[in-house]
Amino acid sequence: MNNKLKSLKNFERELSIAAGIVLMTIIFSLINPIFISWSNIKDIIDQATIYGLMGLGMSFAIISGGIDLSAGSILALVAVILAKMLAAGVSPIIAILVAIAFSAVLGLINGVIVTKMRIQPFIATMATMSLFRGIAYLITGGFPITSMPSAYRKLVYGSIALDMRSSVLILFAFAVITHIILKYTKTGNYIYAVGGNEDAANLSGVKCVLNRNIAYIICAIGSALAGIVLLAKLGTAEPTAGNGYELQAIAAVAIGGASMAGGRGTIIGTFLGAIMLTGLKVGLIVIGVDPFWQYIATGLVIVIAVYVEIVQSNIKNSQSGKKGLFRTGKS
Secondary structure (H helix, E strand, O other): OHHHHHHHHHOHHHHHHHHHHHHHHHHHHHHOHHHHOHHHHHHHHHHHHHHHHHHHHHHHHHHOOOOOOOHHHHHHHHHHHHHHHHHOOOOHHHHHHHHHHHHHHHHHHHHHHHHOOOOOHHHHHHHHHHHHHHHHHHHHOOOOEOOOOHHHHHHHHOEOHHHOEOHHHHHHHHHHHHHHHHHHOHHHHHHHHHHHOHHHHHHOOOOHHHHHHHHHHHHHHHHHHHHHHHHHHHOOEOOOOOOOHHHHHHHHHHHOOOOOOOOOOOHHHHHHHHHHHHHHHHHHHHOOOOOOHHHHHHHHHHHHHHHHHHHHHHHHHHHHOOOOOOOOOOO
16 A cells, blocks of 8 residues: 555656646536547647657756757758658658658757857757758748658558547657656666756766767657658648747646756656646637637746646655655656
8 A cells, every 4th residue: 555655656746737637628628518529639639749749858858957949940950851851752761760860960969069068058059949940941941841742741640540640659659768768777867867966977977978968869859750740740841840849848848847957857747748738728729718818828837837846846855855866757
């Protein structure tokens, strides 16, 4: 019995987010039953896929003690490069693999600027946000790339069981992979350590530069996957794509309970955070609220979520005393 209680306590944050999603669903459904309809649920999941993929990747950057403001620009640049390859007749599978590899290089650039040049992550990725977006404009000349092959669109965004989109499988696969990396590998443990206390991690022999670079590479891959899905969904690549999406990704991570100071957070929390964020946006539209209120509601939810995380963290710290260097996603 005690083990069960301990296990539930370990998922305290995730359970609170899940409870929030249930409460939100009940409230919106009472106001307008359409919210609980299958077509609306599919719409929520579909929209959450983009923010979810970016959020899962962003989790690594934030947990490592950084942030990535270039995520939306990476999405756009990868989508443009991928669209160029597809338009040239490259096989969809090969084009996707090349696009993901290219995104890893972009992530490494962010990591090197942060770790080697010792520029603050906020400033470093704000610079690359402009840099990557500018390259996307140069490649396209400011014009969209259209007419994506149907084979590519069916592969990434085709209909599967229950009329869901295959992009959902990409989201779940990436969630499983990132969860395993963070929770069950030394790399994940080291990323928590670097974000929690970089000096102590260095003294313990952790290769902080390497693991921070890995965090930014995974973050970029998450953005690339979002770009791959968005390209298949719209059938068009534009240099303006993903503008502001990095803020939605950061919001999903924050709602999911990650510490913005680094060292704490979970993939499950971010996944649920993306669902909650998207459900809130769709719900407000369904009940007829002016779209401008979405920004206010999103801001309030983020503030409340971060404050709850701080309160929970303070309570845990007072109960457990000093925290150890190596973490498993919980304080």
